[in-house]
Amino acid sequence: MRRKHRILLLFLCMVVLFAMATYLVGDFTIIKGVNAIETTGAEMDMRQLRRHFRAVEAHLSGLVVDWACWDEIYSYVASNKNQEFLKKYFNELSMKKLLLHSAAIFKEDGHLDSFTDVHGQNHDATFFKEEIAQVTKLAHFIYASEIDTLVGFLQIQDCPFVIAVHRIFDSNKQKRTNALLILTSAFNREYIEETQHMVDYDFSILPPKAFSHIKEGAIQGTPYKITYDDDTTHIYSLVHDVFGDAAFCLELRRQRTIAALGMRMSRHNFFLMLILGLSFLLASLTFLHRTEKSIARRELERRLHRDPLTDLANRTVIPQGVADTMATADKNGHLAGVFFIHLNRLKEVNDSYGYDRGDELIREVATRLLHHASPGFVARSGGDKFLVAAEITHQSQCESLANSLIDSLLSPFVINDDEVHIGADIGVALYPAHGKDARQLVHRAELAMFEGRARGNNMTAFFSKDIEVRAARKLKLESSLYEALESEALSVHYQPKVRVASKDVAGCEALVRWQGKDGKFIPPPLFIPLAEECGLVTQIDMFVLRTACRQVKQWHKEGLAVPVAVNMSTRSILSPGFCDTVLDILREENVPPTLIDLEITETCFMSNMEAALTIIERLHGEGLHFALDDFGTGYSSLQYLSSMPISCLKIDKKFVDDIFSGKKTAQALIKSILSLASNLGMTTVSEGVEDRGQLDFLLANGASVIQGYLFSKPLNAEDCTTFLRESHSRISSVMDVPANCHATT
Ligand code: C2E
Ligand code: CA
Ligand code: CA
16 A cells, blocks of 8 residues: 555544544533533422422412311311301312312311312212222321321322311310311312423323332432433422322423534534544645655656766756856855766776676765765766866865865775775866856866876866867767768778798788878777777778678689788677677688688777687687787786687887887897797787887897888788789898898897
8 A cells, every 4th residue: 555545544544533532522521411401400390390389288288277277167167067167168169269179177076077079070989989088098197196287299099189187276276176177189280281381391290100110310319310312301209198108200301402402512513523624634635645746746856866876966967066166166256176087997897796886886986076075066977977066266276176086086995895996087177267158167077088088097187178179070080980981981901911031921910091081091090999989990890801801812812822810999809799790701701710810909808808708719719810919018917828819919019119219128028028929839920110120139039920111011902912922022122131230139
């Protein structure tokens, strides 16, 4: 799962949890709170109801007291049968007015004397019997208890009554009789409705067992029980009758308006929170999206502008980095230096240790450059090229910075516990002297670097106008060379190699010639390195090989059987398919390999020993001979000589030139090479022999084959054919000239 999705899921869970928590907490607190409020309210309602009943009791009690103390009733009870009194007060109308249901008078002997019942006709006989029985029971209860007054409830056949009992006195309470007056008032429908109207809630009267069936406990400190429906609160209270038994249960119902309000609030809260949560989620999503976009943009920018290996600025940022350095220099009244750095021998490190180690080395290079160029701008221009731009106060500071950069790269790098030396060439361009445009400065520093590189390894070169002119010329040369390859402007000249003792030609060296548009020959040392740089050299070498093959065949036809040596650049030898191409050409031109020698240089072993050995061995196996050209100028190693199938050493012209130049080492070197070759069973060719003195020195020290202007310059095919035909006389004519007085042994 992607990071974004995980965060999203987390946010979603948070919102859901938040909403649930809001819901639960809201519900819980609201319901608890509402229940508490409603419980208190209900309890107060119940108390009010009970107070109302008390008021009814008080009313009845007042009535019964009044009557029981009247002289009239007293006299009625005492004088026995004052029927007028009953007719006057205990008629239905006046009882109704007084909200009475029944009135009973008990005589002093405890017998029921009179019983007036307002609803007598409505109740059935059983009820009436029961009513009288209950009233009589109450009268006996009073007689037994000696109390004068009792007010309370009494249940007669599930119908609750308020009842009041009083002993009958005279009005001054002087004369007490044993007679009783009992008044009852039933909770009839009107009564209930009237009560409801007064207190604004519903109530009902239930049988006492209803109370015991309610599971809810009594409200703390009260004799009430309470239950809740969704929209109604029920509170129950048990009412005891005058005998102390449970008489009935009062149920009071109340609309749960506060609960409904609370629930509405809770829902509003919940939705509010849900909307808030969702808005938060949306905001987070937008934020996340934006963050992701900006991370992606930053990453893209980083990739566009940073080198992934070193995290230095890459080539796209170089112009800006240099321009910034120039701007700072301007502001501070300083100069700026642009240093184009080309590492040496990175390819060898990659070949020998692998690309991972090569990458490590590049990272280490970046670290060293950052350290030495600080606070300057450092970038990797690509592959083995780096660039530094730094503010400087004076040109001499520029030189010392260049030196310190080179020194930092000259100190060894440790790879797999080996100390590896690579070094670098640096080209420097100064601002504002060498340009006022960042791109131009970078380009000029690079040109200077190429110049330094051409002069040798680990060089610092400052830009100059000459460099630019030369570079432009080189560029022109390069494009002309492409044209030359296509327009047959290239040809091959041959230089004979003379076997002095037998005065004949041991072979010829094929040398490429390029005739410019102006008819002048462009010398190979000018264009061969360029062809190597731009990858054209293999094409040139193969052209020379094919031309040489055709010439060999031609000479062969004319009875002039001489082998021809063809120069092979290291780049050609190590190019893919080299062996096959060479053998294909020989086959196509139908030339036996033994008539072709290949001249190679030591650089071929230096760049990739193993590959070179494989190639040389294969071609040698096919019959080709190899000569080691310019021997002694490179990293001459006896190892190549012993392990490679090389049959000839070519002593470089440089040594021959120096034979009489006063450099003693030259003579010693030539002698050593000649004896080395003889000891290894190799032939030698001494190159660049121009005078008799050199010839004699060489011959005296064991040289046998000579190549040089002394016998012949490189000749075109026609002139060389003539030379071959007249070789004996031409060689003799040279040999017959008296020896130069410089010749020594
Ligand atoms: P190299 O292979 O050492 O060839 C010998 C060079 O010395 C030739 O120069 C030749 O003309 C010159 N030379 C020979 N004897 C004398 C002498 O007595 N005095 C003087 N001053 N020079 C002498 P050239 O033809 O200019 O070739 C220069 C170099 O160019 C060659 O050096 C070789 O490295 C390269 N080259 C020439 N042709 C080819 C080619 O077809 N393929 C490749 N790869 N390189 C070539
Ligand atoms: Ca050569
Ligand atoms: Ca040579």
